[in-house]
Amino acid sequence: MELVYKGKTKDVYLDENGQTVLYFKDDMTGKDGVFDPGENQVGLKVEGSGKAGLKMTSFFFEKLNSADIPTHYVDSDVEKREMRVKKINIFGEGLEVICRYKAVGSFIRRYSSYIEEGAELPAYVEVTLKDDEKQDPFITKDALEALNILTADEYSEIADLTVKISEVVKEELAQKGLDLYDIKLEFGRDQDTGEVLLIDEISGGNMRVYKDGENIEPLKIVDYLFDNK
Template sequence: MKMVYEGKTKDVFELEDGNVLLKFKDDVTGEDGVFDPGANTVGLTIDGAGKAGLKLTTLFFEKLKEKNIPTHYISADFEQTTMTVLPATVFGEGLEVICRFRATGSFLRRYGKYAEEGQKLDSFVEVTLKDDERNDPPISKDALHMLGILTAEEYDSLKQLTIDISNVVKDELIIKGIELYDIKLEFGRDKSGSIMLIDEISGGNMRAYKAGEYIEPLTLGKIMTAE
């Protein structure tokens, strides 16, 4: 297999059969040693985070498969901390789609004049460009369409998929008494051009709380995947 991309939290390899292998790492995003799923830099390394992220991701992808929600997931190998997925092309140079159920993090930093910490939000969806140099700026539907990154119809599909997927995750967490505050997702096009969920769904790209206390990514993975 051939490495095609060395990412912050995963390395990407091309397999001989045309599929893709994701190697999960123990690095998580954040700043100054503090985890932040919305950050665009690696903030810290948590031993075991890669395997925990893969197990949790696999759990959620299997749930989405049951509901016929399109993803790139094929299979996972927990011992090797790898996931085999379908190849995908990204929108532009990559988008991140965040679904927010409560006001916190970068949302609060931007809109704190009008929002309070923990204020309830109704599955609020925002899209940001993957652009480290410009600190991953938010972008609107109109701008995405005018810049040729995706069509207005694709945006509508992307938004609805985000809401559907995020609520599946939210409902699974509720079973364990955990509340999802926000989650970051990524999407791409499959070979036929249809939109599907790519990347991962793990503690490293969401904020979750239990009884008002923030749950670290590794802890979240252990709670959700415990037998």
């Protein structure tokens, strides 16, 4: 396969048929050897995390596709750590959309004068620009529109999809006794149709999950989800 892009946690290839293939690596974001979904650098390498991430991603993308929620997912081979996806165009240089159910992470660091850590949030959606050098700055709907990154209608569609997708994940985890505190999603446009699609992944590496008030490590989420604990 032809390497197209080398990312922090995934590499992008084109196979012999011209299909886009994502390869899930064992690298995870964090700092000083500690996992953090909000970090912009690889902080640790955990054997088996790539396969676990793809297993969880495939499960949720197939569930969303079945529910007619648009994604870029085509199929996957968990053993090979490969996922085939539709060709997409990203918004600008890339956006990250966070849905928050609890005041933790960067949210509490910014707003601790107004809210207690761990307080409930109403599926609060916020958007950041993917920009490692600038630490993924937050951006408003009006700024996104003014910079021609997306339209007002696309912003509303992404916000609605974010809540809908996050609720699917939250409910699935709740069945296993897990609480979703926040989740980071990405979106793009289908190259052929222009449709807004969920892209990237849904794995333990891009969410904070707790059980009985204790943080659950990303790999352990997979164990709970598939009853391997």
